[in-house]
Amino acid sequence: MLRLENLVKTYRTGDQALKGVHLEVPQGQxxxxxxxxxxxxxxxxxxxxxxxxxxxxxxxxxxxxxxxxRSGALRRERRRMGMIFQEYALVExxxxxxxxxxxxxxxxxxWRSFIRRYPQSDMDEAFRLLDRVGLLDMADKRxxxxxxxxxxxxxxxxxxxxxxxxxxxxxxxxSLDPKTSRQIMRLICELCRERGLAAIINIHDVALAQMxxxxxxxxxxxxxxxxxxxxxxxxxxxxxxYGEEDWHATIExxxxxxxxxxx
Amino acid sequence: xxxxxxxxxxxxxxxxxxxxxxxxWAMWLIGTAVFVYCWQHISDATTWFFVWDAPKIADDILTxxxxxxxxxxxxxxxxxxxxxxxxxxxxxxxxxxxxxVAFLAARNTTPSALLIRxxxxxxxxxxxxxxxxxxxxxxxxIIGPGVFAGIIAIAIRSIGFCAKLxxxxxxxxxxxQVEAITATGASRWxxxxxxxxxxxxxxxxxxxxxxxxxxxxxxxxLGLVGAGGxxxxxxxxxxxxxxxxxxxxxLIILVAVIVSEWVSAKVRGAII
Numbered sequence: 370m371l372r373l374e375n376l377v378k379t380y381r382t383g384d385q386a387l388k389g390v391h392l393e394v395p396q397g398q399x400x401x402x403x404x405x406x407x408x409x410x411x412x413x414x415x416x417x418x419x420x421x422x423x424x425x426x427x428x429x430x431x432x433x434x435x436x437x438x439r440s441g442a443l444r445r446e447r448r449r450m451g452m453i454f455q456e457y458a459l460v461e462x463x464x465x466x467x468x469x470x471x472x473x474x475x476x477x478x479x480w481r482s483f484i485r486r487y488p489q490s491d492m493d494e495a496f497r498l499l500d501r502v503g504l505l506d507m508a509d510k511r512x513x514x515x516x517x518x519x520x521x522x523x524x525x526x527x528x529x530x531x532x533x534x535x536x537x538x539x540x541x542x543x544s545l546d547p548k549t550s551r552q553i554m555r556l557i558c559e560l561c562r563e564r565g566l567a568a569i570i571n572i573h574d575v576a577l578a579q580m581x582x583x584x585x586x587x588x589x590x591x592x593x594x595x596x597x598x599x600x601x602x603x604x605x606x607x608x609x610x611y612g613e614e615d616w617h618a619t620i621e622x623x624x625x626x627x628x629x630x631x632x
Numbered sequence: 633x634x635x636x637x638x639x640x641x642x643x644x645x646x647x648x649x650x651x652x653x654x655x656x657w658a659m660w661l662i663g664t665a666v667f668v669y670c671w672q673h674i675s676d677a678t679t680w681f682f683v684w685d686a687p688k689i690a691d692d693i694l695t696x697x698x699x700x701x702x703x704x705x706x707x708x709x710x711x712x713x714x715x716x717x718x719x720x721x722x723x724x725x726x727x728x729x730x731x732x733v734a735f736l737a738a739r740n741t742t743p744s745a746l747l748i749r750x751x752x753x754x755x756x757x758x759x760x761x762x763x764x765x766x767x768x769x770x771x772x773x774i775i776g777p778g779v780f781a782g783i784i785a786i787a788i789r790s791i792g793f794c795a796k797l798x799x800x801x802x803x804x805x806x807x808x809q810v811e812a813i814t815a816t817g818a819s820r821w822x823x824x825x826x827x828x829x830x831x832x833x834x835x836x837x838x839x840x841x842x843x844x845x846x847x848x849x850x851x852x853x854l855g856l857v858g859a860g861g862x863x864x865x866x867x868x869x870x871x872x873x874x875x876x877x878x879x880x881x882x883l884i885i886l887v888a889v890i891v892s893e894w895v896s897a898k899v900r901g902a903i904i
Contacts, residue, residue: 418815447816450815459809463830474816474826475657595896
């Protein structure tokens with residue numbers, strides 16, 4: 370469904386963030402992208418929807434090659450890729466409803482979006498999504514009145530109302546407390562399952578990733594250092610990705626967590 | 633080196649080293665000398681007789697100006713209304729022109745940093761650098777005296793001010809919100825309307841009322857050169873040495889400025 374071929378990104382400063390990444394994500398697969406800060410996780414995600422322009426290589430979304438698209442066609446393809454951000458990236462001064470509906474901007478014309486006249490079907494879907502994430506009575510609140518977990522739920526609604534085939538998720542839990550982090554991860558994974566979406570989730574918390582995803586990619590200095598199932602993340606593998614450290618506490622914690630949360 | 637090794641091996645820290653301390657003293661010495669020299673120069677060029685005389689003259693004018701000629705107010709309603717209109721319409725025109733200039737000048741929204749941004753910055757600097765009184769003089773020569781010249785003078789003078797504050801606000805927006813809107817597949821204009829405009833709206837409102845407030849003060853003097861408003865009455869009263877009228881006009885201007893400050897404080901409080 371998504372295929373990256375030899376993706377390279379070299380920033381103007383000369384830093385090579387991605388050094389020829391090959392990756393294939395089938396329909397409906399949720400994968401976690403782990404790796405140390407600066408390994409190129411955010412760059413990888415942003416090169417897919419071209420918030421960052423890749424230097425070379427190809428990105429295939431279904432049958433469409435994204436890196437050569439002109440702006441109009443690129444906008445149409447971006448609608449198929451929902452994005453969720455670390456600091457939520459909601460438009461703080463707009464209401465929850467406006468933030469959710471902004472996910473439809475790729476589908477409605479400028480004037481209709483400007484005067485907030487969205488089609489009724491969009492509003493139905495917005496209410497349905499808000500209900501699904503438990504924020505129905507927050508629709509009229511301003512985004513900056515919400516708590517972190519609530520904001521991230523709005524961010525999820527905004528991504529899903531695009532009716533995407535793929536979710537690009539950049540550190541969804543980095544600003545949240547441990548409990549909310551789990552809830553958000555569970556919500557994202559559940560929604561992906563319900564809708565058959567593929568997702569790439571950048572995440573720092575290895576244990577949390579292991580708990581929820583089917584596949585883990587380890588990125589180290591712009592190259593894939595590990596690709597396999599969560600069970601395959603041994604102390605050796607983590608050392609290969611992150612460098613030398615005593616990993617036993619991390620891995621043990623995972624096993625306890627899994628015993629504790631059977632779902 | 634601010635950090636020195638003492639004889640017993642410990643380290644001492646001083647804010648400045650010896651050279652910095654000396655140059656500090658030298659700068660104070662030079663500064664004081666320049667000040668004294670200038671003081672002397674101004675003193676030599678002043679006719680001190682008039683200065684010693686000043687309190688007496690001021691006292692004389694003040695007693696003549698008191699009490700204000702209250703009945704004169706009947707002739708002031710129209711000019712004060714003109715003054716308010718000059719300030720308000722001028723500010724509105726200025727804002728309408730300043731918004732596009734600001735977007736062209738902001739580093740993160742300009743279409744071309746090499747070509748268009750310098751032009752936008754030039755507009756900002758040029759309109760800001762000339763006082764509205766001088767714009768009014770120029771415009772009276774071009775479009776004739778009257779309220780219209782005053783409005784345009786205020787408008788031109790305000791473009792640079794408003795555009796500068798706005799483009800600084802645009803450059804300080806949170807880029808991830810813009811990124812998020814872009815990622816939905818929104819068009820360039822939609823990104824502007826959803827990602828940028830909500831973020832700069834408070835500073836736009838603040839700038840607008842702040843400039844309106846300044847413009848009320850500026851428009852009170854435009855009449856001095858014939859560009860409409862209460863300044864015309866002020867200058868004719870001054871010319872005929874009608875001090876009671878002058879004091880009434882100054883009082884009216886004071887009230888207008890206080891009211892405008894109050895309104896702008898209220899508006900700012902309501903929007904932010």
